[in-house]
Amino acid sequence: xxxxxxxxxxxxxxxxxxxxxxxxxxxxxxxxxxxxxxxxxxxxxxxxxxxxxxxxxxxxxxxxxxxxxxxxxxxxxxxxxxxxxxxxxxxxxxxxxxxxxxxxxxxxxxxxxxxxxxxxxxxxxxxxxxxxx
Amino acid sequence: xxxxxxxxxxxxxxxxxxxxxxxxxxxxxxxxxxxxxxxxxxxxxxxxxxxxxxxxxxxxxxxxxxxxxxxxxxxxxxxxxxxxxxxxxxxxxxxxxxxxxxxxxxxxxxxxxxxxxxxxxxxxxxxxxxxxx
Numbered sequence: 085x086x087x088x089x090x091x092x093x094x095x096x097x098x099x100x101x102x103x104x105x106x107x108x109x110x111x112x113x114x115x116x117x118x119x120x121x122x123x124x125x126x127x128x129x130x131x132x133x134x135x136x137x138x139x140x141x142x143x144x145x146x147x148x149x150x151x152x153x154x155x156x157x158x159x160x161x162x163x164x165x166x167x168x169x170x171x172x173x174x175x176x177x178x179x180x181x182x183x184x185x186x187x188x189x190x191x192x193x194x195x196x197x198x199x200x201x202x203x204x205x206x207x208x209x210x211x212x213x214x215x216x217x
Numbered sequence: 218x219x220x221x222x223x224x225x226x227x228x229x230x231x232x233x234x235x236x237x238x239x240x241x242x243x244x245x246x247x248x249x250x251x252x253x254x255x256x257x258x259x260x261x262x263x264x265x266x267x268x269x270x271x272x273x274x275x276x277x278x279x280x281x282x283x284x285x286x287x288x289x290x291x292x293x294x295x296x297x298x299x300x301x302x303x304x305x306x307x308x309x310x311x312x313x314x315x316x317x318x319x320x321x322x323x324x325x326x327x328x329x330x331x332x333x334x335x336x337x338x339x340x341x342x343x344x345x346x347x348x349x350x
Contacts, residue, residue, distance in 0.1 A: 100237075107240055114247030121252050131327040133334035139258045148326070183256045186326040192282070193322025195329065196348040199261070211258035214330055 121145065122173070125158035128187035133214035144173045144182045146198065150189040154198060163194075166201040174207060181209035259333055261346060278307045278316045278341070280332055284323040288332060297331060304339035315343030322348055 124147035146166065147155040154161050156169050170182060182202050186195045195212070202210055280300070281289040288295055290303040308314060316336040320329050329346070336344050 100233075104233075104237070104240075107237075107244060111240060111244045111247065114244065114251055118247055118251045131330035133259055133330050135334050135337040136257045136259050138255050140255070145256065183258050185256065186330075188325060188327030188330075190326040191322060192320040192324045192326055192329050193348055195326050196320070196322075196346060199346075209260070211256075211260045212326075212330055212333070213256050213258045214334070216257055 122157050124155045124185060125160075126155045128185055128190070130185065130213050130215040131188045132217045134217045136214040136216060139181065139183055139211055143177065143180045144170060145185055146170070146182065146202075147185040148187060148190040148194060148198065150187040152191055152194050154194070163197055163201065166198055167205045170202050170205045170207065174205065181211065182207055183211050183213050185213040259330065259337075261333065261344070276311065276314050278304060278311070278314050278336075280304070280316060280318045280336065282318065282320040282324045282328050282332060284321040286324060286328050288328070297328075297335070300332060300335040301339045304336050304341060308340060314341075315345065316341040317345050317347060319347045 121143045122145065124145045126147050126149055128147055128149060145156070146169075149155060154163060154166060156166070161169060174180065184195060184198060184202075199210055279291060281292070283289070288297060288300055290300060291307060293303075295303050304316060318329065318332055318336070333344055333346075
C-alpha cells in the first residue's frame with residue numbers, strides 16, 4: 085500500500101531542479117553583463133577611423149550635434165553643466181570612462197571644451213567615438 | 218497510516234514557488250535592460266591646461282588643422298590622404314617624437330578624428346591635442 089502510493093507521487097511531480105539551475109545561471113550572466121548605458125538622445129554621424137577599438141568600460145556617453153549642441157541623458161545641456169553631469173554619472177559608476185560622440189561637422193573647439201570639462205571633473209580616460217572603416 | 222505519511226511529506230518540503238517567481242522577474246528585468254551596444258572609439262590624450270613640461274620643438278611633429286579643414290604637417294600644406302606618409306617620414310627622422318595636433322576651433326571634428334587616426338596608423342605612440350586660440 086505504502087509503496088504504491090510513493091511511486092504514484094514521484095511520477096506526478098516534475099523535477100524542476102535543472103530548470104532552476106539554468107534560470108539561475110542566466111540570471112547571474114545578465115546581472116554581470118548588464119551595463120546601464122544612458123542614451124544621449126541624438127545619433128550623430130560619427131567620423132570614420134581605422135584604429136578605433138571597442139571601449140570596454142565606456143558607458144558615460146556625451147554627444148555633440150552638428151549644430152554644436154551638447155546632449156546627455158536625452159536632453160540638451162549647457163557646457164557649464166557638463167562637469168556636474170559627468171561627476172554625477174561617475175559617482176554612480178566609478179569604473180566608467182567617458183566617450184564623446186561628436187558629429188563629423190561639430191566644431192573642434194567645442195569638443196576640446198567638453199574634454200576640458202570632463203578632465204576638470206577628474207576623469208582622465210576620455211575617448212572619441214568613431215565608426216569602423 | 219496513509220494519513221500520517223502524507224502529512225510528514227508536506228512538512229518536509231519547502232515551497233519554492235515564490236522564489237521562482239522572484240527569480241523569473243529578476244531574469245526578465247535584466248534581459249530587458251541589458252544593452253550590449255558598445256561604442257567604438259579612439260582614446261585621446263589632451264594635455265592639461267597647466268603646462269606640465271615644455272616639450273622640445275625638435276621632439277614634436279606638429280599637425281595643424283585650419284578652420285577650412287586644410288591640414289599642415291610641420292607647417293607644410295598636405296592632403297588628408299598624405300598625412301600618414303608625411304608623419305611616417307617625420308617619425309623616421311625623429312623616432313621618439315610625439316604628434317601634437319593643433320586644431321582651429323572652427324574646424325570640423327571629423328578632420329580631428331581623421332588626423333588622429335592617420336597618425337596612429339603612421340605609428341606615432343603619443344598623439345595629443347591642443348586648441349588654437
